[in-house]
Amino acid sequence: xxxxxxxxxxxxxxxISVKFFASLREQTGVSDRIISCDxxxxxxxxxxxxxxxxxxxxxxxxxxxxEYVAPSCLVNDGDEVAFFPPVxxx
Numbered sequence: 001x002x003x004x005x006x007x008x009x010x011x012x013x014x015x016i017s018v019k020f021f022a023s024l025r026e027q028t029g030v031s032d033r034i035i036s037c038d039x040x041x042x043x044x045x046x047x048x049x050x051x052x053x054x055x056x057x058x059x060x061x062x063x064x065x066x067e068y069v070a071p072s073c074l075v076n077d078g079d080e081v082a083f084f085p086p087v088x089x090x
Contacts, residue, residue, distance in 0.1 A: 013038050014077040018050040023085045024060070028052075044071035046081050059086040 016035045025031045028051045035041075035049050043062040048054060061084040062069050075081055 014040075016041070016046055016075055016077075017080040018046060019080065019082040020051070021082060021084045024051075024083050040074050040076075042071060043069060043073050043075060043081055046075055047071070047083060050081075051083075056083075060084070061086065 014037045016037065017032065018035055019032045020028050020030060030050075033050055035046055037049075041049075043064060044056055047056045047060070047062070056071060060071075062071055062073070063082045063084070064073060064075060064079050066080070066082075
């Protein structure tokens with residue numbers, strides 16, 4: 001007879017560090033936070049969770065571990081995801 005222990009609670013396995021810069025920090029009200037998830041997420045999905053906004057403006061820049069990426073890029077456990085407002089200069 002095989003017994004299966006179902007009493008263990010499932011806890012998220014992945015921890016993602018999220019940072020907001022410049023005006024995004026002011027808009028979201030936070031400069032950084034940790035997101036926990038139990039399945040792979042894209043940078044866009046991390047934005048939605050961390051910012052509590054259903055959509056990400058088109059002009060927002062995303063970086064994973066200090067490299068710019070598309071919002072559709074997958075995030076791995078332990079990654080740092082950063083969001084930046086558009087950069088302008090003169």
